[in-house]
Amino acid sequence: MGAYYDEVEIEDMVWDEEKRVYHYPCPCGDRFEISRKQLANYEDIAACPSCSLVIRVIYDPLDFEDEPDDDEEEEEEETSASDADSEISEEESDADDFHDALDSLTLSDKQPLAVAVEA
Ligand SMILES: [Zn+2]
Numbered sequence: 001m002g003a004y005y006d007e008v009e010i011e012d013m014v015w016d017e018e019k020r021v022y023h024y025p026c027p028c029g030d031r032f033e034i035s036r037k038q039l040a041n042y043e044d045i046a047a048c049p050s051c052s053l054v055i056r057v058i059y060d061p062l063d064f065e066d067e068p069d070d071d072e073e074e075e076e077e078e079t080s081a082s083d084a085d086s087e088i089s090e091e092e093s094d095a096d097d098f099h100d101a102l103d104s105l106t107l108s109d110k111q112p113l114a115v116a117v118e119a
Pocket residue numbers: 026027028029030031048049050051052053
């Protein structure tokens with residue numbers, strides 16, 4: 001095993017949008033090919049269909065892990081909204097307390113002596 005014609009980085013290969021394969025020119029005139037699915041399956045050998053040569057593709061399998069099956073189950077939770085609401089309600093309760101203080105102050109106006117003592 002391990003008799004590669006060459007080792008080629010994935011960046012040096014060309015992506016074929018129609019055939020869904022990466023390819024690289026083979027000295028026989030054809031080209032080495034490897035599909036994204038092969039890459040996702042940790043296969044790194046691109047073979048030329050016209051001759052027996054193979055190349056080893058240097059790549060990061062993590063870049064292709066998410067390729068073949070459509071299992072998209074990413075959920076983003078919105079955490080900030082409820083927190084903001086609770087903060088607003090707290091501010092409102094503070095305002096109520098302040099308003100209550102004003103009310104009691106107004107009530108105390110009817111008792112001038114008490115106000116004088118408190119002041
Ligand atoms: Zn070839």
